[in-house]
Amino acid sequence: NAGVMQNPRHLVRRRGQEARLRCSPMKGHSHVYWYRQLPEEGLKFMVYLQKENIIDESGMPKERFSAEFPKEGPSILRIQQVVRGDSAAYFCASSPLRGSYNEQFFGPGTRLTVL
Amino acid sequence: TQLLEQSPQFLSIQEGENLTVYCNSSSVFSSLQWYRQEPGEGPVLLVTVVTGGEVKKLKRLTFQFGDARKDSSLHITAAQPGDTGLYLCAGADNFNKFYFGSGTKLNVKP
Numbered sequence: 085n086a087g088v089m090q091n092p093r094h095l096v097r098r099r100g101q102e103a104r105l106r107c108s109p110m111k112g113h114s115h116v117y118w119y120r121q122l123p124e125e126g127l128k129f130m131v132y133l134q135k136e137n138i139i140d141e142s143g144m145p146k147e148r149f150s151a152e153f154p155k156e157g158p159s160i161l162r163i164q165q166v167v168r169g170d171s172a173a174y175f176c177a178s179s180p181l182r183g184s185y186n187e188q189f190f191g192p193g194t195r196l197t198v199l
Numbered sequence: 200t201q202l203l204e205q206s207p208q209f210l211s212i213q214e215g216e217n218l219t220v221y222c223n224s225s226s227v228f229s230s231l232q233w234y235r236q237e238p239g240e241g242p243v244l245l246v247t248v249v250t251g252g253e254v255k256k257l258k259r260l261t262f263q264f265g266d267a268r269k270d271s272s273l274h275i276t277a278a279q280p281g282d283t284g285l286y287l288c289a290g291a292d293n294f295n296k297f298y299f300g301s302g303t304k305l306n307v308k309p
Contacts, residue, residue, distance in 0.1 A: 115295060126301040140296060175241050185230035185249045186291050190241035
């Protein structure tokens, strides 16, 4: 059973370009979460999605950032017109739908560098 | 906002020593997870605790969930250099949202 997959693992963009980060959840998982992590810091929640639905985007900047989880295919985190401050590791986690409790499983992350 | 506070933030110990990491909140969680993250990698799930007062053991690691489901601890016995990493706790609410602590960076010196 493959784990959560993210690609690319490393992404270099120049200021003003677009960054598209992909996440394929574990098989059978219907929830996807995106987090951002700066060096030597913890995880900062960005957005929580189910298939074709954004549940909570309270941690995502209102401008330039968007996320989707279509009926078919991976979840995408899109950053338009990147700036140097967007440089960070972006992690995706997936979670199954359980009645009693829930837990997350993380992908290896995408390290975005903005030049 | 459900804040999870982890302590200590940093811990540097010698191989063979014992240590405890704490995760505290004023909020009740439906479950709580502990993760370990190594540099350049994603967090790896170590354990999920669900029931108040629950204790789970994973080799030299012992995890406890507080009776009120607001806090948790991770105890490592006879730490080894391979235990080095960032330890993160995360609480889940009833709406499937997760709240992370800021992490404890552990360094075990040989």
